[in-house]
Amino acid sequence: MHFKRTYTFVIGLVLLSSFAVIQSSDMTNPIQLLTTQTDYNVGYPVVLEFTASEGEKPLLYCSNSYGSTLVSAKAKNDTLQYVIPYNMTKKIGVVNWIVLDKNKSAAGQFNINPKAEVATMETYIGPPSIEAGGTDYTMLVVIPTDSLDNPVPTNTKVDAKFQFLNSEEKDAIFTKNLISYKNIYSKKESGRMLVSSESLGVNSKEFTINVWAAIPTDFKIMAKRPHNYADGNQVTTFNTSVIKDKQNNVVSDGTFVTFFITNGIGNILKTTGTTIEGIAYAKIIHPDFKDNWSIKAYVDGMAESDTITLNYQSVIEDFEVAFANKNREILVGPLQSFMKQMIPDGLHVKLLIYKDNLLVDTITKTAFNGYVTFNLKPAIYKNGSYNFSIETAGTHKTFNNKKLW
């Protein structure tokens, strides 16, 4: 019994004393920061020093732009030292920290400041092509960064340099919000612009901006043809004048031009071409009958030409028709052109067959060696009286009451 009491007493003492220890450690001076520096240059080691307290080595929580971590203490000469990890000291920005002792009363922050040193000129430029005329522009964005990939301090000078035709310009811009930028306006002329930048003695790469001509202005058209006969064989070539924008820059190659041809009966024919050095060519075959064309060209939605007219004369004034073999074989020809030469092969000849004034059939054949022959088979065209009409090259001949038997 006596034994038990002593035992309890001892245990009690132990408990009390341990409680007292906790108490006293609570009462001892809280951990205090000894380091007074709060601004560091990026890349330099940062060590936070604190008063040591009773052999305790609490962790240090610290957090920067990219993340947070815990740092263990090193005891040294009655102080606690925390070495901030390199991946934190090499990035600029605020680092806040808390000593994770019991009451977490020691907390603070320090700044890691950027250095005025440029290692790379991170350059972005766009759009890569702009329009001449002084209203369109491209934007140069430069982020000068140091060797640790940090943006340089605000208000660092960046020289933006441009070369265009005979001019070379240099503009000073200053970093703000981590970047520096400059709008580069086009001049009146088209061409290529070279852009680069420099900061603290470091130069960027060269960048190229294409300054294209602006939209085309109205233009003229011309036509060229071997002769003015409607032979359905030769080719008429249209071309534009040199198409230019309002600043007199030749439009970019490949500008698409459409030629609209309105013929004598109001039908529309179309041919197209794309420009090379401002001129677009387009071709079309001659009509095979006498016609009047009026032609106008467009760059869709942007510019148009004047209107020109072309006349095509008929190549065949007259032709002969012979009936043979019970009038069932109709020989058309010789079909002769303007110099009495045989018409080139391929001219369309159309035979229209009427019975009792009703159109029964239309047969189209093409000329070969100046002649066309139509054969009317008895199985199809019964014996009887027919009217025939033959058309070619815009002329026609009619034969009434021809009897087939």
Add this chain to the structure above:
Amino acid sequence: MIVALIISGISGLFSYLNTGADRSSMLHTEIQKVEQYAPKLIWEPLQNEGRPMDNENLNALQNDYLDAWYVKQVAYKTNKTAGIKDYYTDSARENLYAFIALNKTENTTIEATTLSHNPTLEFFSEDGQLAVVTDRDVVEYKRVFKAEKLVLETTETSTYKMVFLLEDGFWRIRHLIKESSNPYLPETAKIKTDSLIIKGINYYPKATPWNMFGDAFAKDTIANDFKIIKDAGLNSVRIFVQYDDFGKANVNPKKLEKLKQTLDAAEENGLKVVITLFDFYGDYSIMNWTLNQRHAETIVSTFKDHNALIAWDIKNEPNLDFDSRGKDMVIAWLDNMIDLVKSIDKVHPVTIGWSNTQSAPILKDKVDIVSFHYYEGLSELDEAIKTMKKEIPNKPLVLQEFGMSSYNGFWKPLGSNVEDQANYHKKIQEIIAANKLQFMSWTLYDFVDVPKAVVGSRPWRRNTQKHFGFIDKNGVKKASFKYITN
């Protein structure tokens, strides 16, 4: 016969093996965006330099920015690099990888979330490929673990400046600089709590307990019940908003409408309402905080000006989740949720429905009203109240749930009967009056059915839960009805 069975079996197998991917899913054309991270984010008015910003680009930038935060939180929680490369450029991601490597070797993990962002677009380049954003007063909540042991819980407000590049269709962070950081000190205005002495009751409709806002919702039924409650001399009801049922982060407007009708019915009958949020929600994990907060934000901002509202109850009996989810985690969640609710509604008091008297002092400085539930023996109640009053001298106390089941059938032959229940209410009302407590009893009706999710599937529990009402399931007032108030 057997042969036929075998053949049909084999043919069944063949036809199964012949089924392939559905054509519509072959090209993976549908991409469903799952909301994972939705902190409060409000853009400052757009006055950026460079090209004018449009909504479509701003939206894309915002989505990728929040995703960048999300993948970073996941990476630091798990110390794995998955997802980082989508949202940080080649050189920027190295900085995150360095942290992950360091924290992995040191066995440090960080669970974090951001609760609020106020970005300003500083610059948008002419070609639409580069943007600079300053995000001011980002509220960051962090839990830092060393060897799986929590060593720090901290909330900071920081300002970040960022350069974004549009690469491969992602807005990626190129430079990230923390410009300032301070401890977060939410300001909480003092809220008046003396507008009403609560004499109320926990309410569920008779036919649809725990499913009040479902298809069977009828304002008339609720209005009738509210009239009964008002006529009985009570002045308030406590109702429950279930997190999943109301649509989680994207609150279903139809549910809001039903809740509004309920509040309207209360107002028409002269009753005040305590709305309990986050019912049936038990996941307090940091990764879901932003989603939880959007849920609360929608509901609180919708009803903060409703005349019937008297208080917000953040969560019903959260202390029951202490064991399974970690006490500090649950408390941190509640703490931050209170800050959020108070930031939106600066008028109505906030409370937490603790399931016992021992938990009541938790967060006593944060809540405006201390609520607790009591289902234990009445003999110890008086003492428990005295203890609580000593610990919480300056906040009103509400006995927010109490009651007795009158079930003594097959599953619980020795249970209390209707008379016991009446005696219980008579006695507890005396204690309430003596201690000048505010109260809300459990509950108006005996229920026909109780969902398994509430008390489990054991019949003696479910049947007990069905008989807590002052009115039985045939609509007849039980003896206890006389003692519904003091």
